Amino acid sequence: xxxxxxxxxxxxxxxxxxxxxxxxxxxxxxxxxxxxxxxxxxxxxxxxxxxxxxxxxxxxxxxxxxxxxxxxxxxxxxxxxxxxxxxxxxxxxxxxxxxxxxxxxxxxxxxxxxxxxxxxxxxxxxxxxxxxxxxxxxxxxxxxxxxxxxxxxxxxxxxxxxxxxxxxxxxxxxxxxxxxxxxxxxxxxxxxxxxxxxxxxxx
Numbered sequence: 001x002x003x004x005x006x007x008x009x010x011x012x013x014x015x016x017x018x019x020x021x022x023x024x025x026x027x028x029x030x031x032x033x034x035x036x037x038x039x040x041x042x043x044x045x046x047x048x049x050x051x052x053x054x055x056x057x058x059x060x061x062x063x064x065x066x067x068x069x070x071x072x073x074x075x076x077x078x079x080x081x082x083x084x085x086x087x088x089x090x091x092x093x094x095x096x097x098x099x100x101x102x103x104x105x106x107x108x109x110x111x112x113x114x115x116x117x118x119x120x121x122x123x124x125x126x127x128x129x130x131x132x133x134x135x136x137x138x139x140x141x142x143x144x145x146x147x148x149x150x151x152x153x154x155x156x157x158x159x160x161x162x163x164x165x166x167x168x169x170x171x172x173x174x175x176x177x178x179x180x181x182x183x184x185x186x187x188x189x190x191x192x193x194x195x196x197x198x199x200x201x202x203x
Contacts, residue, residue, distance in 0.1 A: 035099075039071055039084045042101030042110040047076050056179040068179035073101075080104050083183070086114065087176035089168045096126070096165070098172040102180050107142050111173070126169045129159045136166070143177035146170075 040046050052072040059065055069086040082103040088095050101109035113127045132139040136157045138147060147170045148154030151163055158166035 038099045038112050038114065039073070039101075041112055042084050042099055043073050043081055044101070044109050045073075045075065045081060048073050048081060049076070051078070054183050056182050058175075058179060058182070066175065068176060070180055070183050072183070082109065083180050085176040085180050087172040087179065088115075089172040089175065096168050096172060098169065098176065100173055100176045102177065105142070106144060106177060106181065107140055108138055108173070110139060125159050125162065126165055129166075130156070130169065138170075138173065143174050146174045 039050065040048065050071045051074040054070040054072065056068045056070060057065055058068070066088070071084040073081040073083055075081055082101065084099055084101045086097065086099055088097040090096070095115060097113070097115040098111055099114050100111040103109055110132075111130065128134060130136040130138045136159065138156060141147060146154075147156055149156050149158040149163060149166050149170065151158055152167070154170075156166070156170060
């Protein structure tokens with residue numbers, strides 16, 4: 001019996017390893033395509049190239065290390081278009097990962113949600129709520145002065161019944177901005193002083 005069970009376990013392990021090997025390539029290709037499409041969407045430009053990818057690590061007010069991936073973007077003529085930044089914060093239901101595009105001056109061009117675990121119909125509305133022309137429109141805004149919801153004295157309308165998600169989303173945007181400004185390319189373009197700290201949401 002022990003030998004039979006051991007044999008079955010070995011065979012199943014081999015099958016799972018084989019399936020994983022076969023699917024790994026297509027899955028990675030799908031993720032790469034989704035990221036490429038996301039970058040084009042947030043930069044509002046189809047004819048672009050990722051000139052450089054930077055990883056910025058910064059500590060929040062509680063000492064937790066946060067990681068940001070900055071994709072420096074150029075057009076076909078190698079002119080700087082700004083950057084697309086991956087930023088993650090904790091939402092109401094779990095991690096909320098945002099990809100946000102900035103022009104060289106730091107104004108928001110667009111954004112998309114890469115991952116979230118927010119409540120369907122409520123917090124999940126962040127995918128559309130803050131887009132251009134919507135109630136919480138942040139497109140064109142400059143997070144040099146941190147974006148906050150109106151309930152906290154800011155100028156951005158929170159998602160109805162989802163203030164926690166709205167705060168988490170704006171925190172991700174604000175932190176993405178500071179991570180972008182911490183890169184040499186952004187400092188050279190704007191003359192900004194590198195930002196060494198991200199913002200921590202107040203309780």
